[in-house]
Amino acid sequence: MNLRIVNALLLRYVFLYTRSPVRLVEMVFWPIVDLLVWGFLTVYLRQSTSGDFPQFITFLLGGMILWDILFRAQQGVAISFLEDVWTRNLLNIFVAPVRSVEYLSATFAVGVLRICVTAVALVVIGWLAYSFNVFVMRWWLIPFFLNLMLFGWSLGMISTALILRWGQAAESLAWAVPFFIQPVVAVFYPVSVLPAWLQPVALALPATHIFEGMREVMRTGSMSWAPLCWAFALNLVYLALAGGFFVWILNYTRRRGLLTKFSTQ
Amino acid sequence: MLETDTRETLLEAIELTREFDGVKALDRFSFKLRRGEILGLLGANGAGKTTAMNCLLGLTLPSSGQLFAFGKALHSHRIEILQRCNFSSSYASLPGNLKVWQNLLVFARIYGVPHPKQKIASLLEMLEVGHLRNRVTGELSAGESTRVNLCKAFLNDPELLMLDEPTASLDPDIADKVRKVVRRVQRERAIGILYTSHNMRDIEEVCDRVIFLHKGRIVAEGTPGDIVKRSTEQSLENVFIKIARSGDLEDAGDKALTP
Ligand SMILES: Nc1ncnc2c1ncn2[C@@H]1O[C@H](COP(=O)(O)OP(=O)(O)OP(=O)(O)O)[C@@H](O)[C@H]1O
Ligand SMILES: [Mg+2]
Numbered sequence: 001m002n003l004r005i006v007n008a009l010l011l012r013y014v015f016l017y018t019r020s021p022v023r024l025v026e027m028v029f030w031p032i033v034d035l036l037v038w039g040f041l042t043v044y045l046r047q048s049t050s051g052d053f054p055q056f057i058t059f060l061l062g063g064m065i066l067w068d069i070l071f072r073a074q075q076g077v078a079i080s081f082l083e084d085v086w087t088r089n090l091l092n093i094f095v096a097p098v099r100s101v102e103y104l105s106a107t108f109a110v111g112v113l114r115i116c117v118t119a120v121a122l123v124v125i126g127w128l129a130y131s132f133n134v135f136v137m138r139w140w141l142i143p144f145f146l147n148l149m150l151f152g153w154s155l156g157m158i159s160t161a162l163i164l165r166w167g168q169a170a171e172s173l174a175w176a177v178p179f180f181i182q183p184v185v186a187v188f189y190p191v192s193v194l195p196a197w198l199q200p201v202a203l204a205l206p207a208t209h210i211f212e213g214m215r216e217v218m219r220t221g222s223m224s225w226a227p228l229c230w231a232f233a234l235n236l237v238y239l240a241l242a243g244g245f246f247v248w249i250l251n252y253t254r255r256r257g258l259l260t261k262f263s264t265q
Numbered sequence: 266m267l268e269t270d271t272r273e274t275l276l277e278a279i280e281l282t283r284e285f286d287g288v289k290a291l292d293r294f295s296f297k298l299r300r301g302e303i304l305g306l307l308g309a310n311g312a313g314k315t316t317a318m319n320c321l322l323g324l325t326l327p328s329s330g331q332l333f334a335f336g337k338a339l340h341s342h343r344i345e346i347l348q349r350c351n352f353s354s355s356y357a358s359l360p361g362n363l364k365v366w367q368n369l370l371v372f373a374r375i376y377g378v379p380h381p382k383q384k385i386a387s388l389l390e391m392l393e394v395g396h397l398r399n400r401v402t403g404e405l406s407a408g409e410s411t412r413v414n415l416c417k418a419f420l421n422d423p424e425l426l427m428l429d430e431p432t433a434s435l436d437p438d439i440a441d442k443v444r445k446v447v448r449r450v451q452r453e454r455a456i457g458i459l460y461t462s463h464n465m466r467d468i469e470e471v472c473d474r475v476i477f478l479h480k481g482r483i484v485a486e487g488t489p490g491d492i493v494k495r496s497t498e499q500s501l502e503n504v505f506i507k508i509a510r511s512g513d514l515e516d517a518g519d520k521a522l523t524p
Binding site: 004005007008009011012015016019020083084087088089091092094095096097098099254255257259260 | 283285315316319322323324325326344345347348350351352354356357358359360361362363364367368370371372374375376377403417
């Protein structure tokens, strides 16, 4: 892997985002809208529950913020790829000495940048508007963010591979893929509410362990290491599988001669 | 092909075949491109020119046959080979939402060009688009963006250059200038260029040698002058039409008129 090339590709995204304020707005717009809706819902529930305020309500906000980290990481990868599709630049990239791993690394880095922007916005607004302090999760936040980001990258690679295979018709998948798994990964409710047969599926996804861990930390101020280790180990597996899937699809499109049709259409 | 040619072979295709759903877009296509040579690929729409270039760039895998660039097999040395190649065509564009200099800087960095800013400035000058440096790429006219694409293609001083219809959409004046630039670069740096065009004027002026493709097969090969001489036609344009209609150079006769 050549870091010079990753930097060069990243420079392109930096140019893109700094040239276009709309893109910057887009990065914080939806998260903020989500936060406002969930935040007001929390306020409402808090007002209508007299006396002891049930803690699960704050889990909603925590879940929402962490979900957004995963979603943004996935978007960073998928949207970066789509930018090249939309601008018909893919061909220039494919005929340049750019390896798949370099290209993907640059999109991962975009994911990180997007997360930073989004996270700052969410944390600040969550705190100012609803006195929701994510830092009750303290340094647990670091492994939470990290693991969700890694899983977001895996989902991003899968979305990208699907777009590569089915062309722009599959574009909406870029947005949909994370939501396929949202019901299962226990963002807003614990795994125990899922039907028994679905629980093993949930536990096979790294994000589940993080959301479970989040509730644990918010409730008790701490958590055991086991779920984090599970999440991380699963993430490595998913990254390898998703990376392999991407490369496999890329070679398939080369074999079928779809790469050029697709990148010039 | 001149077997006595001692120049280094930059690019070699051996029996290259590419099928799409059972139809052969390229059929046992073999050729050599040598250093310092501009080779034109000619043929009707759908003859297989772009497919050939895509195979040579590793964008499409051939169904069978072998490809070598700089003496190395393309399938196992793709990245190394692409570092020494470049490509431009009227159907691939640079991201429209960046400024011209930003796009060129990104590609200069990708290719590891030593002094990117100076290089970009000199290329923009060479193609007479220096004034477009700060323009948004997507707002350029077709001809302007073709020339900016060509700047990208020259960025890494490629030893092997593939140009797919580089003069399509250029006005005669600019097309003439582009031809001269291509000629000059080839002379000064002795690079090998694979060139397609539907403009016979282009081909006659730029190409040292041409290959006529028909349904993916080579039907004629030689210098443009030679080919015209070998046929019964008056001009390369007429040869082109004859081959497009009858699929052959020598005995075309009035085959074109019979089904
Ligand atoms: N990905 C693909 N899938 C199916 N068929 C394809 C594909 N790419 C090319 N073809 C077919 O292969 C043949 C050769 O196409 P190609 O693009 O190489 O022609 P060309 O010589 O470049 O034509 P033009 O002058 O119109 O650019 C055509 O019949 C085309 O339909
Ligand atoms: Mg073509």
